[in-house]
Amino acid sequence: SFPVRLPSGERYWTVLDSSYRPVAVADEWLLHVRLGQDRAESTTQAYATSLSLLWEWCAATGRDWRAAPGELGRFVFWLRYYDSDGEPGAPRRVVRNAGRVNSVMAAVREFFRHAVAVGAVDGRVLDALFDVVDDIGLPAEVRGDRPTGLRSRPRHRLCEPERVVDAAADEEVLALVRACRSARDRFIVLALWRIGNRRGELAGLRLQDVHFVPHASRLGCRVRGEHVHVRRRDNPNGAMAKSRRSRVVPADWLLVQAYDQYLLERNACLPARPCDFLLVNLFRGQIGAPMRPAALNELFAALSRRAGLSRVIRPHMLRHGFATNVVAAGATLDELKELLGHVSFTSSEVYIHPDRERLRDAVDRVGSPRPAGG
Structure with a gap:
């Protein structure tokens, strides 16, 4: 991930490939997040950092990013356990906790939704990112006034322990x-x-x-x-x-x-x-x-x-x-x-x-x- 300053003075973060060139499709989305959606620079930094991990995994495994949605289970495992500094044959240890993995995957899902919207990938890749489930089992308070129907639920989401948001005493x-x-x-x-x-x-x-x-x-x-x-x-x-x-x-x-x-x-x-x-x-x-x-x-x-x-x-x-x-x-x-x-x-x-x-x-x-x- 790399910061970019526009001629207007505004900044956003993008993703560079191994040749230190911006990844065009990722750069387009991150610029859209910054200007089109009027999001903060820090938001693009978090998204770019997450996407850079996806590109690192694709480069390390010889995969094309367009085919990544079909194998995101492997990507989640890599995020969770891959340690570039680890000794060969050493026991696996958790490198990123469940919350961090889920944050990366949230950015990856939003990126692929954009890629589908602009025609960079086929719309069928969303089937690998989301499950379509019936909301009939949701409590009435959650469902609200909308009629019972189908809703999408993110896949590849790890179970996180309940987080207690702490306050400074x-x-x-x-x-x-x-x-x-x-x-x-x-x-x-x-x-x-x-x-x-x-x-x-x-x-x-x-x-x-x-x-x-x-x-x-x-x-x-x-x-x-x-x-x-x-x-x-x-x-x-x-x-x-x-x-x-x-x-x-x-x-x-x-x-x-x-x-x-x-x-x-x-x-x-x-x-x-x-x-x-x-x-x-x-x-x-x-x-x-x-x-x-x-x-x-x-x-x-x-x-x-x-x-x-x-x-x-x-x-x-x-x-x-x-x-x-x-x-x-x-x-x-x-x-x-x-x-x-x-x-x-x-x-x-x-x-x-x-x-x-x-x-x-x-x-x-x-x-x-x-x-x-x-």
Whole structure:
């Protein structure tokens, strides 16, 4: 997989063959994902990485990619167990877990659907990718109002253990804050924790999106109180808001205070002053350039080690921590949905992590029946 910068400045990722030339049919699809579907650069990176594995397998086994759908069971086995660094005759070990294999196969299926749509392969290859099953056995809540009929189900899907989406605990976040060596890093940690932005949303914020003055009406904004506007843009640093719908997220005094301290540090860096992005490189890389989303992962990995935490905290775990705290404070599901920028309530439910004390309190609030006079 390889990044490509278009003349417009937009970036996407493509797949190169053994001669370091773009694989035309894969490149066409990935460019369509980036521009036609208006997806983020990181999405094309994930898809390109998955497709590069398919092309690597085809090259290693002498297969033509067009014939691959008929032998995807072998490809799944290769993904699961093939180790290029393994010793010959050594016992097989799992190289990729079931979740990673399923992610690769999801990208492969979407690619072949596109290949069929543009006539690059025969439509019959989809029979090897999907099973057609009757949905009569689905619960009425799942089936909804649509009539009973046939539906497609992906094949070659491994059984994954139930995943618990973890949230960063308050104690872990405070340890990260104490491990920060700059006002910018403290602001990043607190912003992800106090307003629940995704890393791409935070890295894509511009200075004009931050309304932390007491009377935002002076800025031409009618929203009351300190807040941040999250807007979807194509940014040169690869950051992009996931939702196409803009939203406003209120901010508290803790984040406003951290922001003020960061601005003092930012303004002291002369190359950073002309940049209209909120987060800029101050200490390494191209000083004054906007931070890339991947830099936030690197920052959190370093902070986790410096704080002596037992695990590496990822930026998205603070988004879950934000949702957990908001619900614990009494927010309703519709409020959480708006704060997180979700389209459906189902997406928001994933972010609710009640701890054992809250579950205990919920049970204790239920009154016990007592006999009269007892």
